[in-house]
Structure formats: structure tokens, C-alpha cells
Amino acid sequence: MAHKKRYALVIDSKKCIDCKSCVVACRAENNVPLRYSRNWIDEEHRGEWPRLLAAYEPGQCQQCESPACVRVCPTGASYQRPDGIVAINETECVGCRYCIIACPYDARFFREDKGVVEKCDFCAKRVDRGEVPACVETCPSKVRVFGDFNDPNGPVRRLLESRRYYTKKPEAGTGPQIYYLL
Amino acid sequence: MDRRRFLTWTAGGAVGATVAASISHFEPFLKKREAGATRVEVPTTCEMCVNKCSVIAVVENGVIHKLNPNPASPKSRGMLCARGNAGIQQVYEPARLKRPLIRAGERGEGKWRPATWDEAWDFTANKLLGVKDKYGPQGSLWSSTESFQETFFKNLGLSFGSPNIVRHPTLCLASVNLAYSATFGTVPAFDLANAKYVIMSGANRFESFITPDTMDLIESTTERKARLIYLDPRFTVTAAKADEWYPIKPGTDLAFVLAMLNVIIGESRHDKEFVNTYTVGFDKLIDHIKSFTPEWAEQETEIPAKHIVRIAREFSDAAPRAVYYAGRRSSWYREDFQTRRAQAILNAIVGSWDREGGMVPNGKIALGEYDFFPWDDPVAPRIDEIDKNFPMAAKGDGAYLKLRENVLAGAPYPVKAWMIHKQDPMNALPDQAKTIQMLQQMDFVGVIDVQMSDTAWYADVIFPESTYLERQDPVEAMSGIWPVVVYRQPVIKPLHDTKPTLEIVQGLAKRLNLSQYFDFTIEQWVNAQVKELPIEAPLEYLKKHGIYVPPDFPKYGTTLNSEHRFVTKSGKIEIFSDRLQEFGYDPLPLYHPPAQSPPGTLRLITGRKAYFTHANSTNNPWLNAFDPENRLWLNPATADSLGVADGQLVEAASTAGAVRLKVKVTQEIRPDCVFMLHGFGKRAKWQRLVAGVGACDAQLLETAWDKVSGNAALHETFVKVRKV
Numbered sequence: 001m002a003h004k005k006r007y008a009l010v011i012d013s014k015k016c017i018d019c020k021s022c023v024v025a026c027r028a029e030n031n032v033p034l035r036y037s038r039n040w041i042d043e044e045h046r047g048e049w050p051r052l053l054a055a056y057e058p059g060q061c062q063q064c065e066s067p068a069c070v071r072v073c074p075t076g077a078s079y080q081r082p083d084g085i086v087a088i089n090e091t092e093c094v095g096c097r098y099c100i101i102a103c104p105y106d107a108r109f110f111r112e113d114k115g116v117v118e119k120c121d122f123c124a125k126r127v128d129r130g131e132v133p134a135c136v137e138t139c140p141s142k143v144r145v146f147g148d149f150n151d152p153n154g155p156v157r158r159l160l161e162s163r164r165y166y167t168k169k170p171e172a173g174t175g176p177q178i179y180y181l182l
Numbered sequence: 183m184d185r186r187r188f189l190t191w192t193a194g195g196a197v198g199a200t201v202a203a204s205i206s207h208f209e210p211f212l213k214k215r216e217a218g219a220t221r222v223e224v225p226t227t228c229e230m231c232v233n234k235c236s237v238i239a240v241v242e243n244g245v246i247h248k249l250n251p252n253p254a255s256p257k258s259r260g261m262l263c264a265r266g267n268a269g270i271q272q273v274y275e276p277a278r279l280k281r282p283l284i285r286a287g288e289r290g291e292g293k294w295r296p297a298t299w300d301e302a303w304d305f306t307a308n309k310l311l312g313v314k315d316k317y318g319p320q321g322s323l324w325s326s327t328e329s330f331q332e333t334f335f336k337n338l339g340l341s342f343g344s345p346n347i348v349r350h351p352t353l354c355l356a357s358v359n360l361a362y363s364a365t366f367g368t369v370p371a372f373d374l375a376n377a378k379y380v381i382m383s384g385a386n387r388f389e390s391f392i393t394p395d396t397m398d399l400i401e402s403t404t405e406r407k408a409r410l411i412y413l414d415p416r417f418t419v420t421a422a423k424a425d426e427w428y429p430i431k432p433g434t435d436l437a438f439v440l441a442m443l444n445v446i447i448g449e450s451r452h453d454k455e456f457v458n459t460y461t462v463g464f465d466k467l468i469d470h471i472k473s474f475t476p477e478w479a480e481q482e483t484e485i486p487a488k489h490i491v492r493i494a495r496e497f498s499d500a501a502p503r504a505v506y507y508a509g510r511r512s513s514w515y516r517e518d519f520q521t522r523r524a525q526a527i528l529n530a531i532v533g534s535w536d537r538e539g540g541m542v543p544n545g546k547i548a549l550g551e552y553d554f555f556p557w558d559d560p561v562a563p564r565i566d567e568i569d570k571n572f573p574m575a576a577k578g579d580g581a582y583l584k585l586r587e588n589v590l591a592g593a594p595y596p597v598k599a600w601m602i603h604k605q606d607p608m609n610a611l612p613d614q615a616k617t618i619q620m621l622q623q624m625d626f627v628g629v630i631d632v633q634m635s636d637t638a639w640y641a642d643v644i645f646p647e648s649t650y651l652e653r654q655d656p657v658e659a660m661s662g663i664w665p666v667v668v669y670r671q672p673v674i675k676p677l678h679d680t681k682p683t684l685e686i687v688q689g690l691a692k693r694l695n696l697s698q699y700f701d702f703t704i705e706q707w708v709n710a711q712v713k714e715l716p717i718e719a720p721l722e723y724l725k726k727h728g729i730y731v732p733p734d735f736p737k738y739g740t741t742l743n744s745e746h747r748f749v750t751k752s753g754k755i756e757i758f759s760d761r762l763q764e765f766g767y768d769p770l771p772l773y774h775p776p777a778q779s780p781p782g783t784l785r786l787i788t789g790r791k792a793y794f795t796h797a798n799s800t801n802n803p804w805l806n807a808f809d810p811e812n813r814l815w816l817n818p819a820t821a822d823s824l825g826v827a828d829g830q831l832v833e834a835a836s837t838a839g840a841v842r843l844k845v846k847v848t849q850e851i852r853p854d855c856v857f858m859l860h861g862f863g864k865r866a867k868w869q870r871l872v873a874g875v876g877a878c879d880a881q882l883l884e885t886a887w888d889k890v891s892g893n894a895a896l897h898e899t900f901v902k903v904r905k906v
């Protein structure tokens with residue numbers, strides 16, 4: 001039965017080895033200049049020698065269900081596609097940067113060279129060609145799983161039904177669509 | 183913009199510090215794109231490291247837009263790492279080598295004049311012939327590192343009459359190769375996709391990628407299919423992901439392995455049927471390991487005896503899906519060969535041979551060969567006298583450090599011309615001062631490369647090679663549990679006045695009167711290679727897919743029948759080795775404690791980050807941004823005793839030299855060690871992001887090598903650190 005698509009990402013951070021492949025793949029795919037980045041890897045190091053822990057966690061736009069950035073955008077440049085992808089129409093963006101302030105995830109940045117705001121759009125062009133986002137495809141440890149949340153037999157739902165997970169800052173009320181496995 | 187934030191730890195509140203990302207101000211080459219662009223996808227093979235991953239290049243309007251992983255490869259397992267993705271920058275790097283250059287100032291001064299190809303060839307041929315007249319063909323040295331066109335370069339040296347071909351293995355994995363060959367008659371692969379218990383000494387697989395081992399191990403470890411025991415004086419990413427990590431006292435891994443043997447044999451946990459059928463010398467091992475108790479090993483390694491006992495038991499219980507992983511770059515200590523031998527023996531006695539999840543002899547695909555005109559073998563003995571110094575070593579690859587000693591001594595004869603193919607001895611060899619001496623005593627130095635390496639910086643002539651995305655290469659058959667044939671074809675036309683190695687070699691061959699040995703085109707060579715592949719129209723197939731994956735792999739158990747003869751003297755797996763005894767080495771691995779740091783010194787250890795390949799991609803802007811400057815890792819206790827704080831400048835000095843760099847105070851290293859990343863503090867100013875930035879480890883590392891293989895021993899250097 002046909003259903004409305006809703007793209008989402010599942011991230012299994014414990015597989016992340018901080019190799020930065022996703023960061024470079026995104027830079028190449030989306031022509032992101034070096035001083036900016038649409039995705040990143042957070043890291044945390046704890047403990048005292050020799051009882052140590054380190055963890056790595058990929059981050060990017062959370063592709064919210066009710067995106068605060070879209071709500072505050074005065075021109076409609078930030079918009080949500082029917083498939084759930086939150087994108088930016090550069091020609092409509094006036095660079096007011098309200099969206100940067102509104103985003104609970106600090107996922108947006110202002111490009112001085114173009115005078116517009118930019119962020120991860122799940123590689124919408126690739127997705128429209130039937131490919132997965134560059135960060136998903138290139139990853140050596142396949143940390144990210146991309147798919148249609150509304151497909152009950154798809155990889156996203158299968159993972160979420162079999163594993164425990166959480167979302168980032170659910171209290172912000174924006175309904176983030178990136179699910180982090182525990 | 184600082185992109186790094188604290189994690190929310192699922193176990194509780196977050197503590198600890200994040201590392202502020204320093205972001206370079208360099209603007210990358212911006213690709214101009216227009217709507218309605220032509221878009222083609224070309225399958226090819228990566229050359230950003232040695233793994234040869236399968237890539238699909240997306241080319242828009244003649245500009246490389248993106249390099250994607252090719253999912254068809256069972257080697258790269260559908261991934262492309264940060265370096266692979268940053269390959270675009272190698273092509274569009276503004277300061278890459280764009281035309282032949284001839285030195286205009288002093289060596290290392292960095293003054294060049296552009297030359298035509300004819301000029302560069304004439305100049306070089308003239309110098310080489312001059313050296314040949316005066317010193318004989320053995321007066322020339324030809325050094326190279328594994329790459330698809332390396333064979334043409336090597337053949338030029340050999341047909342010129344020089345016995346002095348020196349390759350990378352003795353800076354890399356020669357001790358592993360020799361230890362496994364001495365034991366099994368071959369170097370096996372490790373089936374990490376199916377192993378249940380993996381022990382790893384220092385082979386930081388999550389930051390030092392080997393395909394498919396890295397991906398298989400991540401999957402096995404994080405999906406809890408395998409238990410990973412990891413030994414390393416440094417808390418690496420692999421340590422962070424391992425089930426157990428032991429910050430072993432450096433250089434004592436052999437004691438750990440011997441104690442495991444002691445437990446397994448003492449408790450009769452070895453695979454008796456396998457040992458009886460396939461090995462020789464086990465009876466001698468029984469007595470040999472009696473004194474190597476876990477309690478003794480605890481004193482040496484600082485790993486508690488009770489854990490050694492438990493690990494030994496778990497390991498033998500998991501066999502044959504249990505491996506002590508060999509690793510790659512095994513150039514650590516003077517006793518490396520024996521450490522690797524002991525690991526090989528441990529794997530053998532639990533029967534982890536040629537079975538799923540164990541060690542597996544490499545599957546191979548045969549390629550055809552182009553029949554070129556044969557030349558006479560070089561007459562002179564090798565300059566490194568490898569037959570005398572390392573009688574068991576692979577002769578054709580040479581022993582790099584001994585070779586340098588002999589060149590510097592001018593004995594047994596003078597070597598006065600050095601041709602270098604895509605290798606950077608200035609950074610790859612320890613003790614840079616000696617490498618500079620070696621370069622300076624040459625009458626001629628010629629370099630073929632894609633970028634201005636520190637070695638090219640000291641050359642007389644530089645031949646610019648086209649990058650891997652601009653040239654047609656020979657086909658490469660990669661052996662392994664999943665053997666493949668990979669294909670590299672140009673995805674764009676060369677941007678500059680560069681040539682592939684074959685054409686560079688042919689230009690020289692013509693002037694050296696050696697043309698008859700290189701009288702073919704790359705197409706003829708490739709056709710001869712692929713014509714016997716068991717597929718229809720093999721060349722068209724490779725052009726379209728970029729890779730050929732034979733259907734009948736993996737194969738397990740091909741050597742597991744009593745008729746099988748291993749390529750060893752006895753025809754069996756040699757636990758006790760007569761050959762080693764004949765050459766005066768320990769026929770069973772005997773423990774010789776490593777040198778201890780003199781008071782007031784710290785052991786310098788070396789290692790990797792997943793986004794840098796040795797010293798050669800630290801100047802890639804997309805990669806450099808992650809670590810723009812190397813720093814000296816110091817444990818807080820050590821930093822306190824030296825009175826230095828994080829970020830302060832220190833001087834680190836060994837008997838080889840002294841460098842200055844900033845300190846990184848971190849819990850993640852033993853208090854008796856220091857660590858620094860490779861590939862910084864470069865001399866070549868064209869490497870603008872790393873020239874004079876941070877410090878060069880090769881300036882500190884002292885000359886030392888493994889006794890049996892001649893492999894460089896890079897962890898035998900002790901440094902004094904002081905605040906400046």
C-alpha cells in the first residue's frame with residue numbers, strides 16, 4: 001500500500017571510530033568550504049589513566065518533524081518537503097539568520113561568501129536520484145542507516161523496533177528524526 | 183566555528199573535556215558547476231593509501247565532483263574513507279607538481295626552474311650514464327613503494343644493471359612476513375569477519391585501515407560477534423572499542439604470548455590432532471615454554487597473571503575462531519621477528535589455520551604477463567649485503583636502514599645516483615639527518631612523484647606523475663580471503679604537463695639505450711594481463727565495473743589434508759625451525775627484554791590517525807583540518823614532573839636529533855612514553871600546511887632494526903623532553 005514517505009536516520013554511535021569519512025564525504029558532495037561543516041563528530045574522553053573511556057557521536061541537522069527553523073523563516077526559504085526533508089531554498093534566503101538562533105541543535109551556519117544559511121539536507125539531490133546521503137554511503141562501519149520511517153518493513157523501522165534508542169533534546173518539541181541507538 | 187560539543191552519555195552526566203577543533207583558514211578549490219551539467223560515473227581504484235579501494239568517480243562537466251565507494255568490492259566493503267573522499271584535493275591542489283623541474287639552487291633550498299620533458303630526461307640520463315661510467319651500474323640506487331606502475335620503474339633500474347632496488351617492506355611489515363613465512367611457508371590473511379576471539383598487539387586497526395579487516399573487526403566487535411583483546415601503550419580508538427585493553431609495557435608483547443603458550447600447553451588446551459598432523463617441533467616447544475609462566479610475564483608486561491591465564495583459556499576455547507592478529511606495520515623493536523613468530527606459533531597450536539574465523543592462506547587470481555625483452559641479471563652484489571646480513575630476508579626488497587649505513591660508508595662500493603619513485607625516505611626512514619647526508623653525498627638525485635615531498639625538495643630533477651584519477655594503470659590482482667582484480671582508469675584528462683610512470687620511464691629508457699625493454703604501450707600491457715580472466719570481454723568488463731570478483735571465494739581448508747606440503751623445509755608448519763637454527767637465530771622464540779629508558783628519558787612511540795596516510799596526506803587541506811599541527815602526547819603525571827602544561831612548547835631530543843613542538847597533555851598514554859603523529863614539521867615549503875608546522879618524528883627516531891628481517895625498529899628511541 002502506498003504511504004507518505006518520511007525520511008529518517010538511525011545512528012549507531014558505538015560503531016563510530018572517528019575516522020571523519022562522513023565529514024569529508026559531505027564536504028565534497030555539497031561543496032562545503034573548509035571553514036564550515038554540515039556534519040561533525042562529537043567526542044568525549046573520560047577517566048584517569050589507565051581506566052579510560054572514549055566515545056564518538058556523529059551529528060548533523062536532526063530533520064525535525066516540526067522544524068523551528070521553518071517556523072521562524074520570514075521568507076519561506078527554509079521549508080519542509082513532503083518526504084520530511086528540511087531544506088533551504090538559497091534564492092529565497094535573505095541571510096537574516098533567525099533560523100540559526102531557532103535551531104536547538106546548532107546545525108546551521110551562515111556562509112559569508114554566499115550570504116545564505118546552509119545545513120544538512122540529507123543530500124536531497126542524491127536522495128531524489130534514489131541514492132542514500134553521502135555520509136551514510138561512505139562510512140566504513142556503517143554507523144548510519146537511512147530510510148523511510150513510514151515503511152514498516154524498511155531498515156529504519158526494523159532497527160527501531162529491535163533496539164532501544166533516544167532522540168536529542170526531545171524537550172525542544174521539534175520532533176527530531178535522527179534516532180540514536182543505545 | 184567550533185563544531186564539537188559534549189556528548190550526552192547514556193550512563194549518566196557528562197564530564198571530561200572536548201578538544202577544540204582548530205580549523206584551517208585555507209579555502210579549498212571551489213568547483214564551478216552549472217545547471218544542466220553533464221554527469222558521468224567512472225569506476226576506478228583509489229590510491230590515497232595501499233588498500234586500493236574501489237571507487238566510483240562522479241565527473242560533472244569534466245570536473246571531479248565526488249568520489250563514491252563502489253559497493254561491488256568485497257575488499258573495501260562498500261566504504262570510502264576520509265582520505266579516499268579527499269582524493270579530489272590531490273588533483274586540484276594548487277601547489278602540486280605540474281611540470282618537470284630542475285634544481286636551480288642548493289639541494290634543499292627549494293629553488294627550481296621549470297624544464298621541458300626532453301630537458302629533464304636528457305639531464306637525468308646524462309647523470310645516470312656518468313655515474314655508470316665511473317662507478318658501474320651498481321653505483322645507482324632505485325627506491326620505490328608499492329604502486330601499480332612501480333614495476334616499470336623497478337625494471338628500469340634492473341635493466342640499467344643495478345642490483346640496488348630497495349622497497350618499503352623493511353619500513354613496514356617485513357618482520358611479520360618473514361615470521362609467518364618461516365612458520366607456514368606463506369603469509370596468511372586473518373578472517374576477522376568470522377573470528378570470535380581476536381588479540382591484537384598495537385595494530386591499531388580502527389585508526390590504521392586495512393581492508394577488509396578494519397570493517398570486519400568493527401562489525402564483529404560492536405555487534406558482539408567477537409571479543410577483542412587489545413594491547414597498546416596508548417589508548418587509541420581501537421583501545422576504546424576493545425572489550426579489554428591492556429596498556430602493556432612497550433616491547434614486552436613476546437612475554438605475553440609466551441605465557442599464553444605456557445598456559446595453553448600446560449593445561450593441554452592445544453589442538454592435538456592438528457598439531458600432530460600438520461606441525462613439526464611441538465615436543466621442543468613443550469620444554470621451551472615451561473619457564474615462561476604468567477607470573478613471570480606479569481613482571482615483564484605489567485598485565486596481571488590472572489588475566490593472562492584467563493585470556494589464554496578463552497582464546498583456546500574459541501579456537502579455531504581465535505587469532506592473534508599479525509598487523510601490518512610491524513617495525514617496532516629489535517626482536518620483532520621473534521614476537522611475530524611466537525604469535526604465529528600460538529595461532530598454529532590451537533588449530534586456527536585455514537578454517538573459518540582463523541588464519542586463511544590468501545586466495546590468488548592469476549593475471550597474464552606481457553612478454554617483454556629480458557635483460558641480464560645485475561652482476562654486482564647488493565649494497566646492503568642482504569645475503570650476509572639478513573640471509574632469510576626477501577632479497578628483492580632490500581634492507582633499507584642497513585642500505586643507508588652502507589651507502590654512507592661507501593662500502594662495499596660507492597653509490598652515487600638515487601632514483602626515487604613515489605617514496606619519501608626523508609619521512610619514511612628514521613634518523614633524517616642521515617637521510618640528508620645520504621642525499622647530499624649523491625652525484626644525482628631524481629624523483630618521480632605527484633607532490634613536492636621532503637625528498638623531492640632535495641632532488642636535482644623532479645618528474646611530475648599524473649595523479650591516480652588522471653592516468654591508466656596496469657591491472658592489479660589483490661590476494662586475500664576475498665581476492666579481486668581491480669582496475670584503475672583515468673576519470674579526467676591530466677590537468678597539467680604530467681605523465682604516467684610508464685611514459686616517464688620510456689623517455690629515460692630511450693636515452694639510456696634500454697628502449698627494447700619498454701617497447702609496449704599501457705594498453706598492450708593491460709590486455710596481456712586481463713586476457714586470461716574467466717569472463718567474457720574482460721577489459722570491457724573492468725572498464726564498466728572497475729573490479730572483478732571471482733565467484734568461488736572464500737575457500738577454507740584447501741591445505742587441510744595430510745598430503746598438503748607447506749612451503750617450508752620440512753613441508754609442515756614449523757614450530758621449531760631448523761633454518762633459523764642454521765642461520766644462528768633462536769629456532770624457538772626466546773625472550774630478550776627490550777632496552778629500558780635511561781633515567782630522565784621517555785620512549786617515543788609512533789602511530790596513526792585514520793585520516794592520514796603515513797606522511798603523505800597531512801598537507802591535504804580537507805584532512806589537515808582535523809589535525810593541523812602535531813603535538814607531543816604526555817601523560818599528566820609526566821607533564822607535572824617536567825613542569826609543562828598543555829599547549830606549551832617543549833624540546834624533545836634523542837641521539838638522532840632534537841625538535842620543538844607543543845605538548846598535548848592526555849590521560850591516553852603511558853607515563854613512560856611519548857607519542858607524536860607522523861608527517862608534520864616538513865621541510866618542503868610547497869607543503870604549505872605542514873612545512874615548519876609541528877615537528878618531524880623522523881628527526882628524532884634513531885637507527886635500529888630487527889635482527890632477522892632488517893625491519894626498521896621505530897620504538898627503540900628514548901627522548902629527553904624539556905620546557906623551552
